[in-house]
Amino acid sequence: METLGPSKKIKVVILVIFLVFLMSGIAFSSSWQWIGPARVHEMLSEGSGLWFVDLRSSAAFASGHIEGSVNIPAMELRFKKYPASKTVILVDDTLGQKTARETAGQLSQNGQERVYVLDGGIAAWELERYPVVKEKPLVRAVTKEELKWALANMVPLKIFDMRDASEREKGSIQGSQPVEGKDIPERLGNIRELLKKEAGTDIAKRLKKKTAVVLVFPETEDAAGLTEKMLRDVKADVRYLFGGYRTFAMDKMKQPRMSGSCPACPAQ
Numbered sequence: 101m102e103t104l105g106p107s108k109k110i111k112v113v114i115l116v117i118f119l120v121f122l123m124s125g126i127a128f129s130s131s132w133q134w135i136g137p138a139r140v141h142e143m144l145s146e147g148s149g150l151w152f153v154d155l156r157s158s159a160a161f162a163s164g165h166i167e168g169s170v171n172i173p174a175m176e177l178r179f180k181k182y183p184a185s186k187t188v189i190l191v192d193d194t195l196g197q198k199t200a201r202e203t204a205g206q207l208s209q210n211g212q213e214r215v216y217v218l219d220g221g222i223a224a225w226e227l228e229r230y231p232v233v234k235e236k237p238l239v240r241a242v243t244k245e246e247l248k249w250a251l252a253n254m255v256p257l258k259i260f261d262m263r264d265a266s267e268r269e270k271g272s273i274q275g276s277q278p279v280e281g282k283d284i285p286e287r288l289g290n291i292r293e294l295l296k297k298e299a300g301t302d303i304a305k306r307l308k309k310k311t312a313v314v315l316v317f318p319e320t321e322d323a324a325g326l327t328e329k330m331l332r333d334v335k336a337d338v339r340y341l342f343g344g345y346r347t348f349a350m351d352k353m354k355q356p357r358m359s360g361s362c363p364a365c366p367a368q
Contacts, residue, residue: 132190132204135216137225140189144168150187153177155199164234166191166225174203184213191218191225195246195312195339196255220310223337227310239328240339242314244348247341251275256311262287263318263345271349273316284321288330291315299335312337319344 143150154161154169161171169191172180182188188207190200200217207215218225223240226232250257251274259276261268268278281287295313313336317323323340331338341348 131208132201132215132217134219135189136219137228137230140218140225141228141230148187150189151182152189152191155190155192155203160193164222164232166222167231167233174199177203178206178210182212184211186212187214187216188212189216189218191221193222193240195242195257195314196250196253197221198246198249220337223312224310227335227337239324240337241324241342242339243342244350247273247314247348250312257314258311259314259316260291261316261345262291262321263316267318267345271345273345273348276316284317284326285330288326292331292334295331295334295336295338310337312339315340316348317341317344319346 140152144152152166152169154165154171155174155177156165156171157173158171165171174192177190190204191197192199194200197217197220200221204215204217220227222232257275259273261272261276261278262284263278265278272278279287279290281290291313315323315327315338317326317340321344323342323344327338327340
């Protein structure tokens with residue numbers, strides 16, 4: 101057998117060190133993954149030993165949740181320890197699954213090896229008609245912070261502006277689409293027909309990733325009541341912006357103007 105010379109030995113040692121470093125990098129770069137509702141439903145039906153964790157508050161969980169999920173609020177879960185190989189599936193109801201994504205990243209950094217986020221969240225689960233436990237129909241609201249985060253992170257959205265033309269002249273949300281109609285009920289009727297048409301029944305459309313729909317109402321309207329009344333049976337993830345456009349734009353409106361000799365003082 102050929103004996104390796106000093107130079108070849110050095111090369112072999114360097115190669116081994118490189119491979120060990122590379123493998124270590126792969127091991128430590130592992131992160132969370134998306135998982136679809138169908139696969140989770142299948143795993144639960146099989147009795148797989150997994151933790152299906154709802155990250156919302158106890159009050160939100162009590163009002164309605166996915167059958168088979170357990171409630172551990174996000175801030176508590178981040179400090180809990182599980183066997184590293186335990187399969188953990190996270191679900192929440194924020195736009196773009198913001199809370200679940202952030203929590204999944206934290207768990208992965210803490211050494212959890214099998215972390216998944218339910219793609220589409222609770223809304224996607226409901227749209228597939230999988231079992232849920234709830235007291236009443238769930239009308240989803242979106243806070244301004246949630247919507248701004250979703251826009252900044254390019255979460256797929258459809259934003260429909262339900263205000264009239266005079267209100268839209270005061271400002272609008274980036275990427276929003278105005279909805280025509282003489283009043284709110286007529287505009288909601290138009291949205292209803294549009295969403296029903298887009299939903300379709302063929303397999304290709306059903307397999308397409310669900311896109312959340314956000315409605316921007318005038319602040320004086322009963323957004324929750326109108327959404328529930330007009331769109332309860334539409335097969336789409338429909339939400340409304342809590343507080344309307346005025347709340348969304350409030351940050352800009354609150355910025356103080358500078359005056360005269362006191363740059364730090366608001367104008368009188």
